[in-house]
Amino acid sequence: MRHKGGCHCGALEIEFESDVEPAAMEVRACACTFCRKHQSRAVSDPDGAVRLTVRDDTVVQRYRFGLSTADYYLCGRCGVYVSAVIEEAGRHYAIVIINALEEAERFSRTPMPVTYDAEDEAARRARRRAKWTPTEIILA
Numbered sequence: 001m002r003h004k005g006g007c008h009c010g011a012l013e014i015e016f017e018s019d020v021e022p023a024a025m026e027v028r029a030c031a032c033t034f035c036r037k038h039q040s041r042a043v044s045d046p047d048g049a050v051r052l053t054v055r056d057d058t059v060v061q062r063y064r065f066g067l068s069t070a071d072y073y074l075c076g077r078c079g080v081y082v083s084a085v086i087e088e089a090g091r092h093y094a095i096v097i098i099n100a101l102e103e104a105e106r107f108s109r110t111p112m113p114v115t116y117d118a119e120d121e122a123a124r125r126a127r128r129r130a131k132w133t134p135t136e137i138i139l140a
C-alpha cells in the first residue's frame with residue numbers, strides 16, 4: 001500500500017509504502033518535548049519504504065534538538081511537521097507523522113505512549129535503525 005501526504009502548501013511531499021494494514025500498524029505517541037507540542041503520532045515500517053520529496057528547499061526546515069541525531073522535517077511556510085529522519089552509514093531512515101498523510105484516519109490504532117529520555121546516543125541510533133523506515137530523500 002502507498003500512502004501519500006506532505007505539508008499543506010506542497011513544499012514537502014511524503015510517500016509511505018508498507019504491506020502492513022494501516023488499521024493494524026503500531027501508532028506511537030512520543031512524549032519528548034517536541035512531539036508533545038505537536039501532539040504528533042508516528043508510524044514506521046522497517047520493511048517498508050519512504051520517499052521524502054523536497055519541492056521547495058527555501059522553506060523546508062530540518063530542525064534538530066537534544067542529541068541532534070535526527071532531522072525533524074517541517075515546512076517553514078505552512079507549519080506542518082511531516083517526518084523525522086536519521087542518517088546511518090549513508091542511508092536514511094524515517095518515521096512518518098500520521099497527520100501529514102492524506103488518509104490519516106486509516107491509522108486507527110490507539111497511540112502507544114513512548115518515552116526515550118533514558119537512551120544514550122548509541123541506544124537511540126540502534127533503536128531507530130531497527131524500527132524506522134528506509135528512506136529516500138529527493139531534492140526536486
Ligand SMILES: [Zn+2]
Nearest residue numbers: 007009075078
Ligand atoms: Zn508547506
